[in-house]
Amino acid sequence: MKTLSLEEDFVVGIVSNTRPIIEDGDKVLGCFLNSLPMKLSLGEYENSTWLEYFKSIEEEMRILKTKDRSTLFEISKIAGERIGAENPFFDILFNHIDFYNVYKDLNVATSKTKYLMKQKNIKLRSFEVTNTFLDANIIDTFEGSLEFHFKLTRELEQGYSLVQIHDYITQILAIYLDAPDTKLSNTAFVSETELALLKGFNATEISYESDKTILDLFASSVQNHSAEVAVSYQDTTLSYKDLDIRTGQLANYLVDRFGVKHNDLVGIKLERSSNMLVAILGILKSGGAYVPVDTNYPEERLEYIKSDSGYKVCIDEAFIKAFEIEKDNYSREVIGAKVLGNNLAYAIYTSGSTGNPKGVLNDHNGLYNRLLWMRDDLKISSADVILQKTPYTFDVSVWELLMPSVTGCKLVFAQPDGHKDPAYLLDLIADSQVSILHFVPSMLGIFLEELDPEKCASLKTCGL
Numbered sequence: 001m002k003t004l005s006l007e008e009d010f011v012v013g014i015v016s017n018t019r020p021i022i023e024d025g026d027k028v029l030g031c032f033l034n035s036l037p038m039k040l041s042l043g044e045y046e047n048s049t050w051l052e053y054f055k056s057i058e059e060e061m062r063i064l065k066t067k068d069r070s071t072l073f074e075i076s077k078i079a080g081e082r083i084g085a086e087n088p089f090f091d092i093l094f095n096h097i098d099f100y101n102v103y104k105d106l107n108v109a110t111s112k113t114k115y116l117m118k119q120k121n122i123k124l125r126s127f128e129v130t131n132t133f134l135d136a137n138i139i140d141t142f143e144g145s146l147e148f149h150f151k152l153t154r155e156l157e158q159g160y161s162l163v164q165i166h167d168y169i170t171q172i173l174a175i176y177l178d179a180p181d182t183k184l185s186n187t188a189f190v191s192e193t194e195l196a197l198l199k200g201f202n203a204t205e206i207s208y209e210s211d212k213t214i215l216d217l218f219a220s221s222v223q224n225h226s227a228e229v230a231v232s233y234q235d236t237t238l239s240y241k242d243l244d245i246r247t248g249q250l251a252n253y254l255v256d257r258f259g260v261k262h263n264d265l266v267g268i269k270l271e272r273s274s275n276m277l278v279a280i281l282g283i284l285k286s287g288g289a290y291v292p293v294d295t296n297y298p299e300e301r302l303e304y305i306k307s308d309s310g311y312k313v314c315i316d317e318a319f320i321k322a323f324e325i326e327k328d329n330y331s332r333e334v335i336g337a338k339v340l341g342n343n344l345a346y347a348i349y350t351s352g353s354t355g356n357p358k359g360v361l362n363d364h365n366g367l368y369n370r371l372l373w374m375r376d377d378l379k380i381s382s383a384d385v386i387l388q389k390t391p392y393t394f395d396v397s398v399w400e401l402l403m404p405s406v407t408g409c410k411l412v413f414a415q416p417d418g419h420k421d422p423a424y425l426l427d428l429i430a431d432s433q434v435s436i437l438h439f440v441p442s443m444l445g446i447f448l449e450e451l452d453p454e455k456c457a458s459l460k461t462c463g464l
Helices: 050-065 072-079 099-105 111-124 162-178 192-201 214-224 240-258 274-286 299-309 317-329 364-378 396-407 422-432 441-449
Strands: 009-017 033-041 092-097 134-140 146-152 229-233 236-239 265-268 289-292 344-349 359-363 385-388 410-413 436-438 461-463
Touching (some): 009 050, 033 050, 050 162, 229 274, 229 396, 236 240, 265 299, 274 410, 299 359, 344 364, 396 410
Antiparallel strands (some): 009 033
């Protein structure tokens, strides 16, 4: 039931036989069947064994038996529920039919009654008309066998079939009979068919070169696409060769002037522009990890991130001006040890909407894995043009910013706050022949309201 309802606690209906257990009790006229709601819980028994769990249910059923003359109408009045066409308490009904064996124990089973009981067993394999979704008859036959019969009166919300329900129950009964000391928490509520599907869905492991980072892929892009445009912002562009030179110079500048080394954090407080990408790659080449800081953050939050991260230096417009003056004094060839996969790549802070912002550290291994998976999944190549419009304080921006560097394609920066203007984005997509961009669902809805298909002819992938 946990699997069918996706709930830890659930209520089922239990059919109770209230016929008096006396000699000739089967001859007493009247309706002696009653349905009672019984609450079952798995959560509080997750550390119990199946034997312990079934024993606890047995004890609860003994207690329930003392109330088995209570009608659903009486229970509904106590619970404040209203009885109508639908049962207000349960959608699944269990009926354990064993009262003929009770009379067998009373030695009333003559050859004639045996014949009658066999006939009645046949009838018991049919179902009464109920208002529940799933009915289950567990029949203790006169011959001593135990039979389980199901009836599905309508399609279950989760789409489970009777065959699947049979598989689940068979699995639980097998565990109970063969390994009753198994804990509930160690039981997988999946069938063999579902397990095979899960293994197939999760067979996504791909071996990427473990000794490389995105900086190695960027170096390949520089070698293979040296003269091609790497980044474009408004009327300015940088080729892959120019980008490599500037980022190498910045890396050496950071190491020389500020002592940046592996795993050191370096802040960035810049508006969206080519300098943003130069800063990010320069920090990564130095061995440091970048910490993006929104220029519009209130002063209190800026100070908190600075204090909490302890970044060595923050690259802002004043920093860029100072670097521009001295950059020619530094080589494009980076000084220092090679950046490794377990070195930090970036740290992004949460918005702080529920308290102080919290910084999340990410290493090169994770970044490398994410970018190569996305490259392969979206089939991104050097012929693509990616639009960078996500604020760099959000993690989605990471792939927008760095995917071009590992594939050799072109990155186009939207102007600051341009991501909020659908008309501007449409013109930029058309002018720059953007093929890949990303939207959050809310912004996509606004964008689609002003969609001009002719201006979006170059698009091949629009991610959410």
